[in-house]
Amino acid sequence: MTAKYTGKCLCGGVTYVAEGRPVIVAQCHCEECRRLSGTGHTIGAMFGSDAVAVCGALREFSYSSGKDSTVKDSTVTKAFCATCGSPIFGKNTRLPEHVTLTLGTMDDAKGLEVEVVIFGRDKPHWDQLGEDVACFATQPEWTPES
Ligand SMILES: [Zn+2]
Ligand SMILES: [Zn+2]
Numbered sequence: 001m002t003a004k005y006t007g008k009c010l011c012g013g014v015t016y017v018a019e020g021r022p023v024i025v026a027q028c029h030c031e032e033c034r035r036l037s038g039t040g041h042t043i044g045a046m047f048g049s050d051a052v053a054v055c056g057a058l059r060e061f062s063y064s065s066g067k068d069s070t071v072k073d074s075t076v077t078k079a080f081c082a083t084c085g086s087p088i089f090g091k092n093t094r095l096p097e098h099v100t101l102t103l104g105t106m107d108d109a110k111g112l113e114v115e116v117v118i119f120g121r122d123k124p125h126w127d128q129l130g131e132d133v134a135c136f137a138t139q140p141e142w143t144p145e146s
Helices: 032-039
Strands: 004-008 015-019 024-028 041-046 052-055 058-065 074-081 085-092 098-102 116-118
Touching: 004 098, 032 041, 041 085, 052 085
Parallel strands: 024 116
Antiparallel strands: 004 015, 015 052, 024 041, 041 098, 058 074, 074 085, 085 098
16 A cells, blocks of 8 residues: 655645655754744655645745755745645755655654754754753643743
8 A cells, every 4th residue: 555644734724645655754954944944953754746746825935055065056945835834845956856745744644754864063952852851741831920
């Protein structure tokens, strides 16, 4: 049976289906991914473009990438839900036949693991937890005064 991954944005206006296993699942700590996500990294699953079908209204933003790495300059395009802004996928002119879906928008990423970390050099010190950080199963009762 062919693997199938479905996903959607926060508001549900954008949905997607990806068929087959991803080429790779990568976590990226580059500055662009940090600003895009609002956190310390993105995690993306790369698929062949033919394997992915996306429905719904997207907006796109493109930028130049690669000037600061070992690969040559390329244009990266990020696609977001036009309504809620969830990042859905990215593509890179260096690998034109591929799209990278954000793992956090996937309904069930069962069987997928991060296989590689890139731009580890730029990983922020706050993007990892110390052993003494309290972990609650849900939002706890808490106010700034408590
Ligand atoms: Zn949305
Ligand atoms: Zn990145």
